[in-house]
Amino acid sequence: MPVRPQLDRRALSQAYKALGDETRLQMLALLLAGGELCVCRFEAALSIGQSKASRHLRYLLNAGLLQDRREGVWVYYRIAAELSPELSAVVASVQEAFGEEELALLRADLESSAPLAPRVV
DSSP, rough: OOOEEEEEOHHHHHHHHHSSHHHHHHHHHHHHHHEEEEEEEEEEEHOHHHHHHHHHHHHHHHHTSSSEEETTTTEEEEEEEOHHHHHHHHHHHHHHHHHEEEEEEEHHHHHHHHOOOOOOO
């Protein structure tokens, strides 16, 4: 009988808690639609302030769903490259729930609401 890897219940619980908020769920969908995004893109797409966007993105990051990188004063987020099987299944379920049509609409919204490119001062 093959040995089954240990299920990371804590990571799975944290991911579901993170996605239990509509704003964070929308943020994950925006990342599925748009790839790597700057905090300013979330502000424009969701009509929220920088503080709220950053707080919600940090929650998703701490849940293990996202990675970030800093470029000057700007922080960019993307879906984590190496997700555990449990977290991969969670992200896949969000992608399936939104569906390709909705993700395409989100992608179009991102393109039309794109703020000016971030400037490094």
